[in-house]
Amino acid sequence: MAKPLHQPQAFAWTNHFLTEKKPCRCFVKSDDRYIIFYYVLKGRMEYRNTTEQYVAVETNMNMISAINHELIIKENSEIFFLFIPSEILECYKQTFPIITSLLIREQNDLTKLIDCDIKDDGRVRQLVGKQIRNGDIEINSDPNIMEQLLLAALIQLFSLSEQNGFMHYEPAIHAVRSTILNHIYERKPPSLEKLSRMAGLNTRKLESVFKQYNNTTMLEFYQVARMEAIYRSLFDYRKSLQDIAATFNYEDYPTFSAAVKRRWGKSPRELRNSLPVMSKLRL
Structure with a gap:
């Protein structure tokens, strides 16, 4: 029997599938733009839209659009998903400039953001392991793990391109x-x-x-990169602004507030109040 587990997080949503003797099939449809990050912990998964079909195997990861996709988690498999609103992924575009062009392509119902699945070097698996205990997603896990997990994935997925003989x-x-x-x-x-x-x-x-x-x-x-991470952390309304300042090791809140205002032209509170509303996803 398949065991889907869902847990909302600060700025992305996790879904963890365990299958035993039978595969599990589900459909994803978004009212707006979502990106699905997947990581195959064990076994394999197939995914397809109306025109294309792909297979992902153990330790593979990639990002796909969340528009009318069919996902088939094969028997004896374990898959970890992150459902990321495009508004959040765009918050990485200064650190990873290629994201801008990929999101433009994704609007045209692109199946995969990265042409080929990437084999994890072990960093993402370690962080996914911190999210899952005994088959269940940890509800009270360190909120910074999600950020670390995404960074570890993006570093590997968006490798540097060749630059003039360097x-x-x-x-x-x-x-x-x-x-x-x-x-x-x-x-x-x-x-x-x-x-x-x-x-x-x-x-x-x-x-x-x-x-x-x-x-x-x-x-x-x-x-x-530090300021982009601060901006993303503002989406986590469970954390006070003072807690965010402490997370980034500012010596005091006024120093944190001044740094945010220099970068974004708004105080932390003003910036949080101006954040976009998240999209809706159906699974």
Whole structure:
């Protein structure tokens, strides 16, 4: 018997399917734009719309549109889903600029946002494991896990593209970006010297190559990613503004409020009050 488990979260919704001897079939239809992130923990899944059909196997992940999709979770399988409103995914577009063009394509009923499924390097599976205990989704899990999970997935799904002969530096820059994104809850990014040692490049070369790939400096990349994460956290109305400031390790609320206003032109409260209304999803 299939066991679907659903749990609403701060800015995305999870759905976890366990099947035993029989497959489980369901249909997804959204009144607006939703993106489905899936991760195959075990077994396999088929999904299709009116024109295309795909198969995902263990440790595969991808993002698909939530417009008139049929999902078939095969027998003896375990699949983890995140249903992400496009408004939330758009909040990552400064850190991952390719998201803008992908969401435009998705409006045309694109089946998959990424052409090929990506095999997880283990980071996403570890974070999914923190969401699930004994087959059930943890209701009171750390709210930051959802953010960490999405970042870990996006880093792998949206790899860097070739840039004017700098392609052989891609693994180093990928590692630097990942490390910076892992520090967005800290007051300061990792030191240039630490990042340089990690990348195996001298500081001047690292600064040059990073900017070549990302069209921004490492400090600016950290600052923008941190502010985007703060913006996304405002969708979690369970957390007070003071709690959000503490989560991002600001020394006090006035410092947090001033930083938000410099970036967004509004106080945290004004910014929260101006957030878009979420779309509706039927499963």
